[in-house]
Amino acid sequence: MPVTGYELTHLQMLEAEAIHIFREVAAEFERPALLFSGGKDSIVMLRVAEKAFWPAKLPFPLLHIDTGHNFDEVLAFRDRRATELGARLVVGSVQAAIDGGELTEDTRPGASRNQLQTPVLLDSITDNRFDAVFGGARRDEEKARAKERVYSFRDEFGQWDPKNQRPELWSLYNGRHRPGEHIRVFPLSNWTELDIWRYIAQERLEIPSIYYAHSRETFERDGMLLAVTPLTQPRVGEAVVPRQVRYRTVGDITCTGAVESTAATVDEVIAEVAATRITERGATRADDRVSEAAMEDRKREGYF
Amino acid sequence: MAELLRVATAGSVDDGKSTLIGRLLYDTKSLFTDQLAAVERTSRERGDGYVDLALLTDGLRAEREQGITIDVAYRYFATPRRTFILADTPGHVQYTRNMVTGASTADLALLLVDARKGIVEQTRRHAFLASLLRVPHLVLCVNKMDLVDFDREVFEKIKEDFRRFAAKLEIVDVATIPVSALTGDNVVSRSPSTPWYDGSSLLHHLEELHIASDRNLIDVRFPVQWVVRPRSEELHDYRGYAGQVAGGVIKPGDDVIVLPSGLTSRVAGIDTYDGPVDEAFPPMSVIVRLEDDLDVSRGDMIARPNNQPTVGQDLHLMVSWMVDAPLRRRARVGIKHTTRSVRAMVTDVSYRVDIDTLHRDETVDSLGLNDIGRIALRTTSPLCYDPYRRNRNTGSVLLIDEVSGTTLGAGMIL
Numbered sequence: 002m003p004v005t006g007y008e009l010t011h012l013q014m015l016e017a018e019a020i021h022i023f024r025e026v027a028a029e030f031e032r033p034a035l036l037f038s039g040g041k042d043s044i045v046m047l048r049v050a051e052k053a054f055w056p057a058k059l060p061f062p063l064l065h066i067d068t069g070h071n072f073d074e075v076l077a078f079r080d081r082r083a084t085e086l087g088a089r090l091v092v093g094s095v096q097a098a099i100d101g102g103e104l105t106e107d108t109r110p111g112a113s114r115n116q117l118q119t120p121v122l123l124d125s126i127t128d129n130r131f132d133a134v135f136g137g138a139r140r141d142e143e144k145a146r147a148k149e150r151v152y153s154f155r156d157e158f159g160q161w162d163p164k165n166q167r168p169e170l171w172s173l174y175n176g177r178h179r180p181g182e183h184i185r186v187f188p189l190s191n192w193t194e195l196d197i198w199r200y201i202a203q204e205r206l207e208i209p210s211i212y213y214a215h216s217r218e219t220f221e222r223d224g225m226l227l228a229v230t231p232l233t234q235p236r237v238g239e240a241v242v243p244r245q246v247r248y249r250t251v252g253d254i255t256c257t258g259a260v261e262s263t264a265a266t267v268d269e270v271i272a273e274v275a276a277t278r279i280t281e282r283g284a285t286r287a288d289d290r291v292s293e294a295a296m297e298d299r300k301r302e303g304y305f
Numbered sequence: 306m307a308e309l310l311r312v313a314t315a316g317s318v319d320d321g322k323s324t325l326i327g328r329l330l331y332d333t334k335s336l337f338t339d340q341l342a343a344v345e346r347t348s349r350e351r352g353d354g355y356v357d358l359a360l361l362t363d364g365l366r367a368e369r370e371q372g373i374t375i376d377v378a379y380r381y382f383a384t385p386r387r388t389f390i391l392a393d394t395p396g397h398v399q400y401t402r403n404m405v406t407g408a409s410t411a412d413l414a415l416l417l418v419d420a421r422k423g424i425v426e427q428t429r430r431h432a433f434l435a436s437l438l439r440v441p442h443l444v445l446c447v448n449k450m451d452l453v454d455f456d457r458e459v460f461e462k463i464k465e466d467f468r469r470f471a472a473k474l475e476i477v478d479v480a481t482i483p484v485s486a487l488t489g490d491n492v493v494s495r496s497p498s499t500p501w502y503d504g505s506s507l508l509h510h511l512e513e514l515h516i517a518s519d520r521n522l523i524d525v526r527f528p529v530q531w532v533v534r535p536r537s538e539e540l541h542d543y544r545g546y547a548g549q550v551a552g553g554v555i556k557p558g559d560d561v562i563v564l565p566s567g568l569t570s571r572v573a574g575i576d577t578y579d580g581p582v583d584e585a586f587p588p589m590s591v592i593v594r595l596e597d598d599l600d601v602s603r604g605d606m607i608a609r610p611n612n613q614p615t616v617g618q619d620l621h622l623m624v625s626w627m628v629d630a631p632l633r634r635r636a637r638v639g640i641k642h643t644t645r646s647v648r649a650m651v652t653d654v655s656y657r658v659d660i661d662t663l664h665r666d667e668t669v670d671s672l673g674l675n676d677i678g679r680i681a682l683r684t685t686s687p688l689c690y691d692p693y694r695r696n697r698n699t700g701s702v703l704l705i706d707e708v709s710g711t712t713l714g715a716g717m718i719l
């Protein structure tokens with residue numbers, strides 16, 4: 002059988018695997034949705050989805066859980082992309098849930114709305130009867146994610162049971178579930194941060210400007226660089242300094258830190274990511290630094 | 306040379322699998338400072354006398370508390386030579402299904418043995434599973450050499466014991482390396498403690514290995530995954546069949562047969578978002594258009610008229626059984642094979658393999674949790690399949706519980 006040639010590049014292999022996953026889900030589930038936040042991973046995921054169903058349109062809507070604490074650039078980008086694709090956008094709003102009294106906000110200093118995303122996500126899934134939800138999470142992001150299957154089974158409370166995951170063999174995905182249960186699907190499981198950036202370059206994907214170096218008023222807190230915004234104000238003793246920064250992840254403003262950077266183009270970002278010595282979440286996400294098992298605990302409760 | 310190598314660890318609990326993965330990541334400087342700091346902190350808090358590199362992959366709370374691996378962890382790293390996906394799997398017999406999960410997609414199994422204990426039942430079970438899953442390469446790492454004074458005789462004895470056992474298996478390529486995952490000997494660079502060993506370090510071996518591809522580029526197999534009908538004005542007549550090539554090289558103009566219907570046509574074109582292509586081969590995801598308007602749907606298989614898979618309802622399989630409830634004759638199960646889902650009845654439990662001796666026990670009439678054996682099935686409608694040894698994609702099946710939806714076992718068609 003030794004035929005030589007016929008090799009794909011690493012990115013082509015990852016893309017082919019992700020396209021296969023998208024099509025399996027579209028074929029076997031009744032009501033999938035794709036979580037689209039306007040962040041770089043979901044932008045890449047959306048492009049792969051576009052490729053999977055081309056020349057037809059996406060056979061499912063986009064879903065965004067809006068904490069109400071998002072970067073304006075990112076929301077504008079999200080809306081524009083949905084319009085371009087002719088895709089339906091479903092927004093689950095944390096602010097609306099707070100205003101409606103369904104959720105109570107923790108207003109102590111340092112609190113973020115991150116935990117509040119989970120009930121809103123679960124409500125959106127129930128209300129829309131979604132049975133499969135695509136997420137852009139990658140296994141290289143965090144050690145609990147490193148353990149998660151491509152098809153991550155969730156019970157009727159949206160919970161992940163890490164000690165009792167279904168075996169996942171070859172590329173034969175088992176999507177069976179009962180009414181009320183659903184599956185989170187991670188087509189980019191095997192991609193690394195560097196793969197994401199290389200794909201952004203290869204596909205010439207547009208991403209929100211905050212991923213590139215720009216100048217911002219910033220201050221340091223708990224070893225993270227936070228931007229001065231209406232939601233994140235320096236406390237006494239926290240010096241405000243203008244810095245050249247960019248974001249490696251884009252989440253809730255209140256808990257997403259920036260990194261100092263001069264990388265203004267995709268190629269410069271790739272060079273920087275290739276040389277970096279700290280994980281993207283370690284550098285920039287306060288929500289993951291709460292404890293050793295912060296991510297696992299949130300995922301058990303139904304977080305992405 | 307292929308740039309990506311998928312590696313899965315194997316071997317008994319505590320033989321050092323997670324530590325070895327941690328060591329590889331550490332010594333290739335693939336770790337980030339915050340990851341390392343977290344591991345150092347946890348080791349210190351637990352009162353370990355050293356930095357426990359196993360914590361790098363044992364990411365679940367329960368794993369860290371118990372100091373064991375429960376489920377597969379995937380880690381990624383690259384050297385200038387190659388990109389690696391490392392699947393660190395659990396050693397407990399109880400979690401065999403998770404080991405199989407990691408090994409089912411691996412190009413290479415890193416089988417660890419504790420030099421003090423030698424080959425034990427789990428070593429044999431995992432070696433057998435790796436061979437059954439047709440993982441093309443195996444590296445036997447005789448670990449904890451530091452605890453046996455890097456004694457050559459200990460190493461040679463284990464190597465010989467394994468050679469004798471593996472002779473009965475279908476493992477094509479075996480390398481044996483004396484290592485210490487804890488101290489790093491022979492992991493990334495050759496160790497001065499083993500002057501008698503003239504092979505390469507583990508990393509060097511992984512980087513230089515010529516990967517025997519498990520892809521079949523001979524037999525055209527295209528399981529139809531999704532029928533593309535845009536139904537928009539400009540693409541009114543577009544009709545294509547989306548899927549991932551499971552075998553062979555497909556080209557426009559090829560005569561093809563659609564199975565199980567047996568209708569024939571010719572490939573009109575192969576499309577992708579990035580434009581048409583002249584040929585499609587595994588694992589490309591593409592759209593195949595045919596010249597004729599046939600009735601083709603998900604679950605059908607496109608092949609060449611002169612090279613067809615078996616189309617049938619009676620299958621003989623080797624299965625790795627993954628749940629407590631035993632597999633018995635007459636059991637009804639769901640089957641997922643390529644893109645086709647059918648129901649089936651178990652018509653025979655032929656034998657169970659004794660892991661120690663690889664002897665076939667034909668007296669059994671059921672398979673229990675973690676057993677490996679041969680069964681026969683009759684499906685409600687035909688499948689288009691090949692022997693697993695010929696094609697991993699068209700020779701593998703999932704056995705599924707029709708009520709709960711859980712995966713019951715992995716099947717490899719004989």
Ligand SMILES: Nc1nc2c(ncn2[C@@H]2O[C@H](COP(=O)(O)OP(=O)(O)O)[C@@H](O)[C@H]2O)c(=O)[nH]1
Pocket residue numbers: 316317318319320321322323324325357359372373374396417448449450451452484485486487488
């Ligand atoms: N002395 C010594 N101890 C080791 C070595 N490799 C692993 N260990 C220890 O063996 C124990 C089990 O290791 P672990 O990596 O968790 O084993 P696993 O169950 O195969 O993943 C831990 O206490 C390790 O520190 C080695 O090469 N030498």
Ligand SMILES: [Mg+2]
Pocket residue numbers: 322323324359373374394395396
């Ligand atoms: Mg382990």
